[in-house]
Amino acid sequence: MPAVRTLWRVVGQMGQGPACGCGMAALPGRALGTSPWQSPADASFHSASSSETDRPRVLITGGLGQLGVGLANLLRKQFGKDNVILSDIRKPSDRVFHSGPFIYSDILDYKNLRESVVNHRITWLFHYSALLSAVGEANVSLARAVNITGLHNVLDVAAEHNLRLFVPSTIGAFGPTSPRNPTPDLCTQRPRTIYGVSKVHAELMGEYYHYRYGLDFRCLRYPGVISADSQPGGGTTDYAVQIFHDAVKNGKFECNLKPSTRLPMMYIDDCLRATLEVMEAPAESLSLRTYNVSAMSFSPEELAQEVLKHIPQFQITYNVDSVRQAIADSWPMNFDDSNARKDWGWKHVFDLPELVTTMLNFHGSQSRVAQAN
């Protein structure tokens, strides 16, 4: 457990944990009381058997959004159904509720979050709760609370309980002064959305906790993620999910971005596999704690051309949303993910043609089922 050793070393030097150093005096409930801050004797009292340590015990926050249920399915195949706990502040559907453990967990409630981690003996935390780019601009104060205050709670709980922590970042963590074609891992980051600002903050805070306290923080900057059986939560790249639904249902689609707006995108299966792979990567292979990951890059007109190959009567029209367009115009066009490929072997599977075939097959079969019923 190198992380624990690092923590003991740093604690020995500093005489305090992260919470003590960042305003915890105002929040006595957050005084650090358990591993890695407890005494070695206390720690061994609750030491886990080897079968328990083989598999992580996982908590996913914000798990009812576009990505969380798919992540839970993937992790449950790998680690066992009962070892992966999905959480959110929303009510799960019957299907989700019966597919594995689900709990209420509000990341703004530190005690509730800590209780979830303690009661379920969590060892890995995937922090998915967030307000995305477009909804964030519509409600800046809520986005600031969820994306920044919520992250602070997650970081403190993760450090207190020695968790391995995954926090996703985004292409939205870059801005108009970043190099856009391609965008490397390390460059100017001056985003102009509260979403982007909060994600840069998350990257920096996670890395700070790693270097200062030994927290095993891992972060991927996702492109726009495209999924068939889950809806996007209010982002700038949402058009690339909706287009498939509308193409199959109505044969036409009204796009809220300009035809030439090029953005990095990824099919959900690649995104979730990348997430698991970086979490499983040996710590010594990670030269960074925050990596770009990429698969493809396209514009609405290029996506429409690919859809036309399958649905010749498909029509796309444009009704530009000025907020989303301004955001998209400040984001990367192509993402340089060479460090992820070099360090831990990242390799995407889905390019644009496979993505379009997969999405249309899914929606086509869904609509045939609906017509038959």
Ligand SMILES: NC(=O)C1=CN([C@@H]2O[C@H](COP(=O)(O)OP(=O)(O)OC[C@H]3O[C@@H](n4cnc5c(N)ncnc54)[C@H](O)[C@@H]3O)[C@@H](O)[C@H]2O)C=CC1
């Ligand atoms: N979907 C995408 O294209 C991309 C997603 N990401 C990141 O991946 C993560 C997951 O994304 P999605 O599933 O698309 O997001 P989403 O917007 O679909 O879901 C976010 C979830 O967070 C929950 N939430 C809100 N406030 C909460 C609170 N106080 N406590 C607990 N949960 C709360 C919501 O109920 C919602 O279910 C986010 O951090 C997002 O920034 C990054 C880049 C691209």
Ligand SMILES: CC(=O)[C@H](N)C(=O)O
């Ligand atoms: C790329 C993202 O982070 C998200 N899909 C959004 O458009 O806000």
